[in-house]
Amino acid sequence: MDSAEPILSLKGIGKSFYGNRVLADVSFDVGAGEIIGLVGENGAGKSTLMKILFGMPVISETGGFEGSIYFNGKEARFKTPFDALDAGIGMVHQEFSLIPGFTTTENILLNRESLNSSVLVDVFGPRISTLDRATMESRAKSAIAKLGVTLDPNMLIKEMPVGHKQFTEIARELCRENVKLIVLDEPTAVLTESEAEVLLSTLRLLASEGIAIIFISHRLREVVELCDRVVVLRDGHKIEDFPAKGSSTKQIASLMVGRSMEAQAKIDAASAARSTQSDSDARETILSVENLWVDMPGETVRNVNLSVKKGEIFGIGGLAGQGKLGIPNGIMGLSPAGGSVVLNGTPVELNAPRAALERNMAFVSEDRRGVGLLLDEGIDWNIAFTAMQVQNQFLKPILGGLFLWRSDAAMSNLAEEYIKLLEIKCTGPGQRAGNLSGGNQQKVCLAKAFALRPDVLFVSEPTRGIDIGAKHLVLDTLKKYNSEYGTTIVMVSSELEELRSVCDRIAIVYEGRIEGILPHTAPIEDFGILMAGADRDETTVALVGGN
Amino acid sequence: MDSMKRFVADFGLPRIIITLYLFALFFAAPFVGVNLPASISDTMIRIGMNGIMVLALVPMIQSGCGLNFGLSLGVIAGLLGATISIEMGFVGAWGFGAAILISQVFGAVFGYGYGKLLNRVKGGEMMIATYVGFSSVMIMSIAWLILPFKDPTMIWGYGGTGLRTTISVEGFWRHILDDFLVIQIGENFKFPTGAILVFAAMSFLIWVFFHLKIGTAITAVGSNPTYARASGINIDRMRIVSVMMSTMLGALGIIVFQQSFGFIQLYEGPLYMAFPAVAAILIGGAGVNKATLTNVFIGAALYQGILTMTPSIFNAVLKVDMSDVIRIIVSNGMILYALTRKTKVAK
Amino acid sequence: MSSKLRNFFIDNAVVILFVVLIAIAIPVSGLPGTFLMQEILTRLGRNTFLVIALLLPIMAGMGLNFGMVLGAMAGQLGLIFITDWNIVGIPGLLLAMIISLPISVFLGWLCGSIMNLAKGREMVTGFILAFFMNGLYMMVVLYAMGSIIPIMNPELLLSRGYGIRNVVGLDGVRQSLDTLIPLKIAGLNIPAFSFLIIAAVSYFIIWFRKTKIGQDMRAAGQDRAVSGAAGIPVEQTRILAIIISTVLAGIGQIIFLQNLGTINTTSSHEQIGMFSIAALLIGGASVTKASIPNVIVGVILFHLLFLVSPMAGKNLIGSGMLGEYFRQFVSYGVIALALVLYEWKRVTQENDSRATLRGGGAPAAKEAKGGAA
Structure with missing residues (x-):
């Protein structure tokens, strides 16, 4: 795939927000017709990198970035996302940016409609022309044709299944005359497996026509299946850049979550020191959760079963959007939930925050300012x-x-x-x-x-968005509180290291279910496999299965 | 310089202009031959008349329901109380007490239904409140025509149906508060002790209420409903309590107004009753989601001060009475300012 | 089929309710059919234009434009000037419209800009803005005119020497549009030229919807963020919607007043916003959706109710005021109802859209999410 000249070339990209470094010296190339899988945990810097690429105003407002971007052979510094679009970069966001009451055609051609010529244009400008619906429909149809799927050009978005919405978004990017690179951010997150399959083959089709693709996804299986090369980001650094062929999800997962050797050693030592605490099997169960579902936007919990021992610190981890945050929000009655939650042998009423609080449970929400x-x-x-x-x-x-x-x-x-x-x-x-x-x-x-x-304390993302010093203090306080008062703590975090350094046992959530529960001493690779939704028949059997 | 800027930003330019304008009016008064003691006395009487109506807005602002443009529902409850009390033949303090008692019952019932409705339309309260208020006034207008009132002081003598548009409370409880322990200094200055005392007492009760457990909960609901819910508060119930309080205070407020004004105004009378009260509390520094008793006092004083002083000064100086126009511009300008201000975010 | 019928009833509940109400009230009122026919024709010519002025802001997602009163004020200023200058007939009306135009554009721009500061509460802002501007309007009409702004005709002025009288007769332009093309069918006078103007403005609205800018307006009305991200100048488009609405309201007010033949200086404009909005809603429109048929049906129903309710009230309990209050109740009530339905629908839709994510069994939940693919 290494054709003569790459379409996009990132050289030494770095960025810090208010002295807080989020990207450092990231470089990689994307060739024409090449599909790059960009993976990394939350906060690894993927979205910042994309913001830089698209010239989002937030970047220049916070002091610009380091390094340089070459697009199509020329140095590019886009001032606004519109410049990037004009240059030929398309973006498909995780959340749909479609107008629900408009048809497929109208959405594909939003603000790029074909117009009839009219004498009024000379006086009032081009916006006074009427739309040329026939041409618009044929343009939309040809964009849809490139996808290799069938979409009704006259169907309203709000009446469409989710998959069709996603295809409409891609068709919109394709409809630009000169599109050379498309960035897709978690495009399959809302799709069913069969829909995702169709999407992947569509992307292959596009690549074969010479369009370069950056595919951002937490579904590592899809990354391995689809991409030519995989770029792994971790803590703002590019960790690895390797051909997808022959790699495994396990390998990618460990690269995503792995830490340097010395950090690892430190954590292992810390864990070992605490190993006396983690004889949790002997203790009685304080909280048991069965068949829990929670409707929390973006963090849907589908079917969770777990039990927490009295006095332990129980961790819940997993990648963003898999549902880990939904668990405490559901149990504490903040999001609509169902299933059974039993505390000290008596069921807890769901969907009633007061009932949960009266049972002596407390919750530190991940949404500090909102909740x-x-x-x-x-x-x-x-x-x-x-x-x-x-x-x-x-x-x-x-x-x-x-x-x-x-x-x-x-x-x-x-x-x-x-x-x-x-x-x-x-x-x-x-x-x-x-x-x-x-x-x-x-x-x-x-x-x-x-x-x-509280008897049971839920803590959700306790260190998100706070500086290092405060981080340590918060975690230490939790540990101290646990040991002094014997309070059972359930801690939810996207930072695996944090969980491993504090918790006794850690459950990993994947697609709204518990993928497995591991002791904090388990090797990091095992966590990686669970986070990436390991093929169940191979590895999960050996682990403590959630369901 | 910076502190000056911050003061302007916090207090709001319109509010500063209004305050300066009022000071200018008071300052100019002696020079143009306006009787200052009489003006101050008038202002005090008006504060006593209108204060409770302004106070009635506090609970709903605090619970996050916004500016209660539907205060006319409370006013209707007050009108029902007043007319029924007269119909029953009560006079003096008994009549006044009966009017308040009956009005509170109606206020509670109306407030409950109104609160239920507002809970279903969270986010769109203000406009709906306005039109629910308007249409209730019209329904009541029909009711005033056909309700079987018999007292001859209230119904049209001959040739008409239903109640009169204005009913005098002379001989029932006119000035019952204004004249209670009244302080008369000279010919021109009169301090309406009773009315001010009642206003102060109600303010004190509100102050107490917001220091109770339930008042604290209501404040939290207005400040951040999600936080309140996560703390086990039943948001809908707290909002209904606040709407009921507001409506009941509105009912009391209009009866206090009537005893001073001397008349009960029926039919379309209550239509725009909410607007001056809303303007007053906003001038006093309240926001759409935050109001204190200080806002009520300052607002009532500034607004009523302007209302009293503007016509006398303008009449004396320009020989024109522009007070109506100025009142319209000041009150609606203030509401407009509050609506367009971005919700205050933390710095 | 039965569900189709049910949906028809649900979608047109308001219209059906009013048809039934009027069907009962007409016989009770005892008013003759020809009289009602003539009145409705007159009122269609008089009011339809004003109601049409409300359509574009609804399309732009700004709800019912209570700020249309601003346009009405501009129209009245135009009429006061041409009355003073004694320019009569069609030229007079044309001149009044020309005078109102820059004032309307300015007021519309102001109103649109202020609404952009209060996104999400455009309606209450427009409502209060109308009151506020009414204060300024009174300042101009009652104090500045005849003192700062020269008024030549002393008959227009109050006895104190400045300020316009409460009632200004428009004898010079009275019904000159309505009678420009005299047309009489079956004994009924038909304001043919006014109908032509209404047809023209309806055509304009329909054409406008098909333009690029109309498309942008619809897009901005449905989702500001997405439209903005696609490069549509959302704020500018919203302001334009309000400007056009205000200009149309100004012209509409001139058409309205030439038919009536008098201006009530301090109050003609005040109720026009409410009556137009109520008429549109009775015609089956909502806060987010309105069409030309809604306008026509609404004007007919609203004014039929207006005509028959006082007489019906009188015949029922012997008080004409009953009907008067009743029709005011209907105007306010239908607006309240439309607003409640709108907010209520918004809340339930938010819940419904998530319904598929809820519910017990894991496989069921998974199927529900993308089952249709």
């Missing part, structure tokens, strides 16, 4: 509110208990206590939560959960 905090209220309110409402703490009965009066002083004391304990940097208990930094906001969220003195 976790009252941004406009002070730290004291944020920490004390849930405990006040659920457990009647910080309330004084007045008029013989007829009313419950909020004790601002008690709330303030509590806030002071946690500000000291968790080293929350702030001006005082009254400071608005919205004005705190990410790490300190996260500490407030933890304090809110601690104030409930």
Whole structure:
């Protein structure tokens, strides 16, 4: 495939946001008709790389990037996504960007419609011309024909099955005259297996016509099957760039999640030190989950079975979108859910946050600003509110208990206590939560959960978007809390290393199900296999299967 | 300089202009021969008249239901209370008390239904509230025509059907609050102690309410409904409580208004009752999702001050009465400003 | 087939309700059929243009344009000037329209820009903006005219020497459009030329929908983010929709007032927004969808109700006011109903779209998601 000149050539691309490095010295080429699989965990830098390629304004607003991009033989620095589109790069996003009430044709040609000529144009400009529907339909048809699938050009998007929407998006990119490179971000995530098959053969067809493709996907099997070469990103670095032929999902997965040797050694040592703790088999079960489904947008849980032992730290990992976040949100009643959750032998009512809280479970949400905090209220309110409402703490009965009066002083004391304990940097208990930094906001969220003195604490993505120092403090606090109070902690995180360094056992979620549960001491490759949805008949049998 | 800028940003340019305008009016008053004590007295009376209506907006703003343009529902409850009390023949304090009591029952019922409706249309409350308010006023207009009221002071003497458009409360409970412990200084200055006391008492009750467990929960619902839900709060129930409170306060507010004004205005009278109250609380510094008692006091004082001072000053200086036009521009300009301001985000 | 019939009833519930209501009210009112026919023809000529002015903002996803009152104000200013200058007949009306045009464009631009600041609550913003601008309009008409703005005809002015009188007679241009082409069929006067203008503006709307800019407007109305990402200038397109609506409202108000023959200086424009919106909704339109047939059906039904309800009220309980209040209730109520249905539908649709992701068995859930492929 190494034709004379690559279509796209990335040389030494680097980028940092506010001193936080997310990409460093990434270089690779894409030749005409070549399909590149771009893989990496969340936060590995894939989306930043694509933002740079497309000239998204957010890049230049945060100080531009390092390195250079050559497209079609010329150095390219796109100022807006429109420049990139004009140059011949198409993008198919993970979320549909289609207009539901428009037909296939109208969507394919959105803002590139064929127009009838009209004398009014000279006076009012080209937007006054009427649409040439016949030409539009034939243009759309020819774009669809390139895909090798049948789509009704006059069907409304909202009446289409999901797969057809995805094809419409691709057809839209193909419809540009000069398209030379198409980037697809998780194109198969919403498709069924048969639909995905069709999509893959379509992509092969396009490549055979000389169009280069960058295929971003967590479905490693598809990457191996479809791509010519695979580029693995990890922590902003390009780790490997190798032919897909002959590689295995297992190999790619370990490259994605693997760490350098010394880091590995450090973690192993840490795990070993904790190995005394992890004699969890002997302990009694505190929480057992059966046939749980959760409808959480983007994190659908289909059928989860697991049980958590009393006093352990139980990890839940997996790649983005596989449903790991749905599990705590479902159990805590925040997303519509069904199935059975049993705590200490008694079933927990689902879809009722209050019932979950009253059973002494607490949740630190991954969505700090959306769910976790009252941004406009002070730290004291944020920490004390849930405990006040659920457990009647910080309330004084007045008029013989007829009313419950909020004790601002008690709330303030509590806030002071946690500000000291968790080293929350702030001006005082009254400071608005919205004005705190990410790490300190996260500490407030933890304090809110601690104030409930829970039996089971769910923590979701506790270190997302906070700096290293705060990360350590948060994780250490969790460990300390677990050992001091014997609180059972269920921690959900996309960072496998973090899970391995904190948890006793770790469940990996894949496509809404538990793919397997491993002790934290298991080799990293085994986790990688589970995360990539290993072929069940080969490897999973040997592991502790979720279902 | 920076602190100045921040002050302007926080307080809002329109609010500063309005405040300066009012100060200018007061400053100009003695020079153009306007009787300042009488003006201040008028302002106080108007604050006593309208304060509770402004206060009635606080619960719904705090619970995130937005500006209650449907306050006319509360006003209707108040009108029902007043007319039924008169029909039953109560006079004086008894009549006033009965009017309030009955109005609260209606207010609770209306508020409950109204709250249920608003819970089904989250996000579109304000426009729906306006038109639900408008259509209820019209339904009630039909009702005033056909309800079997008999008291001769209220129904058309001859040749008409139903209740009069305005009913005097003279002989029932006119000025019952305004004249309670009234402080009269000279000929021109009168302090409506009773009305102000009731306003203060209601404000205190609201203050207490928002320091209780339930009030705290309502505040959290308005601040971040998702957070509140995750803390086990039943959002819909909290919103209904706030809507009921707002409607019941509106009912009380209109009765206090009537005792001072001296008349009950039926039919289309309640149509635009919500708008001055909304303008007042916004001038006082409230946002669409956050209001404090300070906002209520400052707002009521500024708004009523402008309403009192503008005509007298303009009449004295320009010999024209532009007060209506200025009132329209100031109140709607203020509402418009609040609507178009981006929801405050953390810095 | 039965489900088709059911859907027809659901989709046209509002129209059917009003047809039934009117079918009952007409006999009760005792008004003669020819009278009603004549009145409806007159009112179609008078009001249809104004209602058409609402169509484009709905297409652009901005809902019911309560800000159309701004256009009505511009139209009235035009009429006041030509009355003062004593320009009569068709030239007078044309001049009034020409005067209203720049004012409408400016006000429409202002209204559109302000609505862009309040995306998602365009309706309440337009509603309040109409009140606000009414204040400025009164300032101009009641205080500036005759003092700062020269008014030559003293009969137009209030006795105090400045400010326009409450009622301005439009004798010079009265019904000059309606009677330009005299047409009488079966004893009924038909405002033929007004109908021609309405036909022309309807054609304009239909043509406009087919243009590129009309397509952009539809796209922006359905999804601002996607349209913006495709390079459509969303904000500009939205402003344009409001400008056109305001301009049409200005012309519409002139047509409306030439038929009535008088301007109520301080109030003619105030209710026009509400009446036009209510008529459109009674015709079966919604906050997101409206067509020319909705306009015609709506004007006929709304005004039939307007005509018969006072008499029906009088005959029922002996009070003309009952019908008056009833028709006001209908105007407000139908707007409230349309808004509730719109919000309610939005909420339920959000839930429905996720329904397939819920429910027990794992395989079932998986099938449901992409089963149709």
